[in-house]
Amino acid sequence: MRRVLVANRGEIAVRVIRACHEAGLEAVAVHSDADAGALHCRVADRSLRIGEPSPAASYLNAGAILGAAREAGADALHPGYGFLSENAGFAAAVEAAGLTWIGPPPEAIRLMGSKTRARRLAAEVGVPLIPGATGDDTELAHAARRLGYPVVVKAAAGGGGRGMRVVREGAGLAEALEAARREARGAFGDDEVYLERWVARPRHVEVQVLSDAHGGFLQLGERECSIQRRHQKVVEEAPSPALDPGLRARMGAAALAITRGCGYRGAGTVEFVLAPDGSFYFLEVNTRIQVEHAVTECVTGVDLVREQLRVAAGEPLGLGQGDLSPRGHALECRIYAEDPAAGFLPSGGLLAAWHSPSGPGVRVDAGYEAMDTVPLHYDALLAKLVVHAPDRPAALGRMAAALADFFIAGVRTNVEFLRSVVGHPAFAAGETDTGFLERHLDGWRGPGGEPPLEALAAAALACRARPAARTVADHSPWSDGGGWLP
Amino acid sequence: MAPVTAPFRFRHGETEHEVLLVPVGNDDYEVTVLGRTERVRVLRSTEAGLHLAVGGRTLEARLAVASGTVHVHALGCQWELERVASGPAVRRSSEADPADGPVRAVMPGTVARVLVAAGERVEAGQVLVVLEAMKMEHRLGAPFAGEVARVAVREGQQVAMREPLVEIRRPASEGPQGRA
Numbered sequence: 301m302r303r304v305l306v307a308n309r310g311e312i313a314v315r316v317i318r319a320c321h322e323a324g325l326e327a328v329a330v331h332s333d334a335d336a337g338a339l340h341c342r343v344a345d346r347s348l349r350i351g352e353p354s355p356a357a358s359y360l361n362a363g364a365i366l367g368a369a370r371e372a373g374a375d376a377l378h379p380g381y382g383f384l385s386e387n388a389g390f391a392a393a394v395e396a397a398g399l400t401w402i403g404p405p406p407e408a409i410r411l412m413g414s415k416t417r418a419r420r421l422a423a424e425v426g427v428p429l430i431p432g433a434t435g436d437d438t439e440l441a442h443a444a445r446r447l448g449y450p451v452v453v454k455a456a457a458g459g460g461g462r463g464m465r466v467v468r469e470g471a472g473l474a475e476a477l478e479a480a481r482r483e484a485r486g487a488f489g490d491d492e493v494y495l496e497r498w499v500a501r502p503r504h505v506e507v508q509v510l511s512d513a514h515g516g517f518l519q520l521g522e523r524e525c526s527i528q529r530r531h532q533k534v535v536e537e538a539p540s541p542a543l544d545p546g547l548r549a550r551m552g553a554a555a556l557a558i559t560r561g562c563g564y565r566g567a568g569t570v571e572f573v574l575a576p577d578g579s580f581y582f583l584e585v586n587t588r589i590q591v592e593h594a595v596t597e598c599v600t601g602v603d604l605v606r607e608q609l610r611v612a613a614g615e616p617l618g619l620g621q622g623d624l625s626p627r628g629h630a631l632e633c634r635i636y637a638e639d640p641a642a643g644f645l646p647s648g649g650l651l652a653a654w655h656s657p658s659g660p661g662v663r664v665d666a667g668y669e670a671m672d673t674v675p676l677h678y679d680a681l682l683a684k685l686v687v688h689a690p691d692r693p694a695a696l697g698r699m700a701a702a703l704a705d706f707f708i709a710g711v712r713t714n715v716e717f718l719r720s721v722v723g724h725p726a727f728a729a730g731e732t733d734t735g736f737l738e739r740h741l742d743g744w745r746g747p748g749g750e751p752p753l754e755a756l757a758a759a760a761l762a763c764r765a766r767p768a769a770r771t772v773a774d775h776s777p778w779s780d781g782g783g784w785l786p
Numbered sequence: 787m788a789p790v791t792a793p794f795r796f797r798h799g800e801t802e803h804e805v806l807l808v809p810v811g812n813d814d815y816e817v818t819v820l821g822r823t824e825r826v827r828v829l830r831s832t833e834a835g836l837h838l839a840v841g842g843r844t845l846e847a848r849l850a851v852a853s854g855t856v857h858v859h860a861l862g863c864q865w866e867l868e869r870v871a872s873g874p875a876v877r878r879s880s881e882a883d884p885a886d887g888p889v890r891a892v893m894p895g896t897v898a899r900v901l902v903a904a905g906e907r908v909e910a911g912q913v914l915v916v917l918e919a920m921k922m923e924h925r926l927g928a929p930f931a932g933e934v935a936r937v938a939v940r941e942g943q944q945v946a947m948r949e950p951l952v953e954i955r956r957p958a959s960e961g962p963q964g965r966a
Contacts, residue, residue, distance in 0.1 A: 637920070645893045646920035653850035653857060655834070676895050676919040707864060709850040709857030716864070751798055751858070751865040754840050757817040757826050758847035759856040759867045760794040760805040761836060 301376045301613045305369040308380030310667030313340035316378045319605035328372040332358030334675040353677045359383045362390050376400035385588040402612040404566045404587045411562050412585040415456045422582040425557040430581040432496035447497045455484035456492035501733045503574040507555035508596045516617045519552040520600050521626050526732040536592035536632045538599045541730030567608050598630035598688035629695040630688045636680040639712035641746040648676040652710035657702040661688040674711050796867035888950035895919030897943045906934045914952045932956045
């Protein structure tokens with residue numbers, strides 16, 4: 301392995317390219333027309349165009365990406381997350397083209413991509429599942445009565461909450477099944493659905509796993525990702541405030557059982573639902589690096605992307621289970637280009653200012669810098685702000701200070717909203733479940749404070765320094781000092 | 787006597803703020819907001835912002851100006867201040883009744899679906915256009931029942947914020963001709 305093509309964009313492409321360079325590998329980026337000159341292209345050794353802005357024409361365009369890999373002489377491919385990362389057909393095509401696929405074997409992706417097959421495997425290896433059922437509509441109606449309402453209808457091929465419906469009583473089941481099948485057929489081309497019992501106040505807890513081709517299997521502890529909006533994670537942390545050492549060991553063992561059971565190799569995540577009484581249930585396996593992998597890196601000191609490269613190259617993992625001793629507490633806030641005060645509408649455009657926080661225990665994985673343009677064609681994630689501190693209260697304080705220091709202008713962001721989340725007493729108390737944002741921050745309208753004299757004075761001075769009409773004669777390198785005042 | 791200076795005006799949300807800036811030395815100003823006056827000294831000025839002394843306290847104000855709006859980050863908070871021309875406030879008549887104008891894009895993005903055609907009758911709230919940006923869909927409905935007078939966009943087209951999408955005409959029966 302010498303030259304890696306990174307088939308992604310934004311912060312994860314930048315993150316992977318950094319890991320390649322650290323490992324002494326060349327990194328080749330790809331870009332759509334909307335991303336020409338983007339940060340991930342600038343930090344790579346070379347960037348190739350793969351198509352028009354729409355994801356289907358570019359980052360989902362397997363043919364164009366394989367063509368770019370051939371043209372660049374790449375011998376390996378890292379898919380990042382999203383896009384083609386969990387597409388078993390693409391993984392197989394990459395291997396068929398003679399490239400190293402930096403991810404799990406295509407068969408493991410295929411197996412875990414089917415929720416019903418994944419559930420069957422979990423049951424076989426003795427990992428608890430939320431009581432549920434598969435079958436035709438009549439069988440599902442019988443099953444729903446047996447399970448007891450409310451029940452949840454889910455798409456077998458789904459993920460990220462798409463195609464999911466909560467049914468409160470029997471009268472709504474037929475309609476929910478039909479709608480879920482229709483939506484699943486449209487979104488995934490597969491209308492298989494299944495039922496699960498609804499769990500009240502669930503936490504989302506997932507376990508990071510890592511394995512190599514030499515029989516090495518590690519579990520790197522859990523992350524809690526309960527702070528979600530419309531099934532989209534917003535804040536993540538490690539460790540979970542809800543786990544004690546016994547529960548942690550049981551969940552870790554369950555994650556390893558599933559990983560071994562599907563012949564896994566590389567970095568992956570086993571997701572669980574954790575009920576308030578401490579019982580946990582298998583949800584799904586994400587067969588790729590996760591957005592929130594950085595919190596695990598902070599508490600374990602393991603560079604997960606570096607390990608992915610090592611495993612793909614056929615080397616054994618750089619450490620064993622006994623070498624792991626997680627330390628401290630890490631939090632991650634996802635900085636999105638969206639306007640929380642206006643129904644979380646996406647926001648794109650030119651980043652007129654970008655100042656990110658730094659300091660001990662502060663890490664920013666960003667896909668943008670000042671004067672970059674945020675396109676509207678892709679995911680709204682601008683950056684991940686990750687902090688690490690000796691304990692959870694210290695991590696909360698560190699996150700609050702870092703968020704206060706973040707300055708992004710030109711596009712609207714959720715930074716102020718995130719301050720409200722991490723500053724909430726219920727969050728500080730660790731009372732997190734997937735209903736947190738709906739319960740505590742529904743209808744959030746912004747911090748609402750009026751600007752003080754200091755801010756208004758700065759704005760007036762800025763306006764004074766930059767007159768609207770500047771003559772050409774004024775604009776010489778000698779008169780343009782670059783500052784806000786003449 | 788200090789020179790007479792017109793105040794700077796900024797709009798923050800619904801509120802308008804007036805700032806009077808009177809130079810009293812090379813880097814010194816007297817700044818008045820809501821009747822409170824403070825001595826402000828500019829300690830340092832760079833492309834990124836200003837280091838200021840206000841009263842006895844110093845602070846770093848990060849600044850960016852984009853399309854008439856000053857973005858200020860100071861004291862751990864951020865404000866978007868829209869510059870307003872000096873002089874008495876004038877109400878813009880074009881914004882009198884938004885319900886009477888065309889249905890406009892509420893965000894920049896791509897037109898994912900156009901669900902109506904010119905001449906078609908629509909009910910109040912009926913979805914006319916679906917916009918898509920960053921994997922998020924936004925449905926735009928008719929503000930009142932009527933007839934589609936004009937569809938200004940087609941599927942796949944990129945639209946800017948506030949761009950007109952569809953025009954709805956109120957039913958003719960509401961006018962005097964309807965009774966004839």
